[in-house]
Amino acid sequence: xKQFLLxxxxxxxxxxxxxxxxxxxxxxxxxxxxxWIVTELQTFPRVxxxxxxxxxxxxxxxxxxxxxxxxxxxxxxRLAVGAxxxxxxxxPLGILVGLSQRARTALWPLLLFFQAIGDxxxxxILVIWFGYGLTTITVVIVYTVxxxxxxxxxxxVRSIPITLHRAAQSLGASRIxxxxxxxxxxxxxxxxxxxRNGLGYGWRAxxxxxxxxxxxxxxxxxxxxxxxxxxxxxxxxxxxxxxLWYIVDSWxxxxxxxxxxxxxxxxxx
Amino acid sequence: MKNxxxxxxxxxxxxxxxxxxxxxxxxxxxxxxxxxxxxxVGPSGCGKTTILNMIAGFIPHTGGEILVGxxxxxxxGPDRGVVFQSFALFPWRTxxxxxxxxxxxxxxxxxxxxxxxxxxxxxxxxxxxxGRYPAELSGGxxxxxxxxxxLANEPDVLLMDEPFASVDxxxxxxxxxxxxxxxxxxxxxxxxITHDVAExxxxxxRVIALSKGRVLEEIDVDLxxxxxxxxxxxxxRFKELSGRVxxxxxxA
Numbered sequence: 001x002k003q004f005l006l007x008x009x010x011x012x013x014x015x016x017x018x019x020x021x022x023x024x025x026x027x028x029x030x031x032x033x034x035x036w037i038v039t040e041l042q043t044f045p046r047v048x049x050x051x052x053x054x055x056x057x058x059x060x061x062x063x064x065x066x067x068x069x070x071x072x073x074x075x076x077x078r079l080a081v082g083a084x085x086x087x088x089x090x091x092p093l094g095i096l097v098g099l100s101q102r103a104r105t106a107l108w109p110l111l112l113f114f115q116a117i118g119d120x121x122x123x124x125i126l127v128i129w130f131g132y133g134l135t136t137i138t139v140v141i142v143y144t145v146x147x148x149x150x151x152x153x154x155x156x157v158r159s160i161p162i163t164l165h166r167a168a169q170s171l172g173a174s175r176i177x178x179x180x181x182x183x184x185x186x187x188x189x190x191x192x193x194x195x196r197n198g199l200g201y202g203w204r205a206x207x208x209x210x211x212x213x214x215x216x217x218x219x220x221x222x223x224x225x226x227x228x229x230x231x232x233x234x235x236x237x238x239x240x241x242x243x244l245w246y247i248v249d250s251w252x253x254x255x256x257x258x259x260x261x262x263x264x265x266x267x268x269x
Numbered sequence: 270m271k272n273x274x275x276x277x278x279x280x281x282x283x284x285x286x287x288x289x290x291x292x293x294x295x296x297x298x299x300x301x302x303x304x305x306x307x308x309x310v311g312p313s314g315c316g317k318t319t320i321l322n323m324i325a326g327f328i329p330h331t332g333g334e335i336l337v338g339x340x341x342x343x344x345x346g347p348d349r350g351v352v353f354q355s356f357a358l359f360p361w362r363t364x365x366x367x368x369x370x371x372x373x374x375x376x377x378x379x380x381x382x383x384x385x386x387x388x389x390x391x392x393x394x395x396x397x398x399x400g401r402y403p404a405e406l407s408g409g410x411x412x413x414x415x416x417x418x419x420l421a422n423e424p425d426v427l428l429m430d431e432p433f434a435s436v437d438x439x440x441x442x443x444x445x446x447x448x449x450x451x452x453x454x455x456x457x458x459x460x461x462i463t464h465d466v467a468e469x470x471x472x473x474x475r476v477i478a479l480s481k482g483r484v485l486e487e488i489d490v491d492l493x494x495x496x497x498x499x500x501x502x503x504x505x506r507f508k509e510l511s512g513r514v515x516x517x518x519x520x521a
Binding site: 163164167182188260263264266 | 325326347405418419422
């Protein structure tokens, strides 16, 4: 028995070394197993807590009907559009506030004030202004993404050692080139942190917004399922949210971090 | 390379805690000829780094004038290369890109500036490190990069602010010997700030002893070159000169 276990363990180690993604799936196995056992034991009525098999079946049928791919695409496009504008506005604003004392004095109180009015708190007035459409959703996501990006960019810009500015100046860098050569790369690790937070909040805001004003998307799918009493689809929606974020984080954000701050020794591993 | 003239330089600033004006640098005058190696030595707080920062143009001076090649200093510029105590290498640039940074800002083409950078890296025996990032190098190697990065931009004056203060004693001696070798090969005009009397005498043609923001005395160092610690450690003239400078700095 011991022999067999050791052999099995060795096999697992080799397998995860060969395909690292298996290692990141492994932690979910006990969770799914526990879920399966609880549903099999019929602790709760099946209508309230369906098992993994039913969720997988519902996933299959929703994909087959084309609803899930379409909703998924809608949600991802909305997040991407919102994130794009959040980044495109947030980084320059953060650099301005980080570099200029005057801009900081003028804008900092405003930033803090508007940050406090949470994204969802804007929904009532946005619905009156823009109706139940893409504009409302985009505004909410941009609003959510922009604050973590701005605040972290400011932090990043201000944490660049003054000697780096001085070194670049005495090597002949103009003010414009300083932005590209010193300020932006120096703030980049913080900017990525801001993006990570911003996208995380943006993702949640998107789902909330879809629940309230959406006509499609993962949030809408879940809310629609509640109306029709389909707990399976609600669970499916929740699982998809988790998986999608995992993919965004490990396929997009983590590689950027590895290639920048970690490579440059600015962030300790 | 051009000469540097400092006339009646002073720096006064307002200390908000004490509520009074503080004079950090007091009426300093100094002439550094082309190709000369001058060390300014003094205890911490004597105003030596303030002088260097004013020459570099990082902070404004409040009195007197600073002329490089006859032109007054108005701010930082590529005519005055700076080597920092904290190295100040760009962490996101490889060693080669760091050294090529000055020429890049001048608009030198990529192939040409990389050739320049390789030449200077070879001068400091850093050819192997060209593709690495600063964080992957030891402190001594990082400062070698710092020195050749400043030199590769061919400044009129090279300003060095306690560049070897944060490396270990053995590495420091090697770096000092290498600096004298590179200086003899390229003959830049150098102003070198240090609190280490032996270092000042070892490197310089002329040592300026500074205390409380004033120049105490200028001492010419007539030791032969090339200099090495092996030959100078027991050299009577070296001991005599260092003894004199040490006495000056400590008595003030």
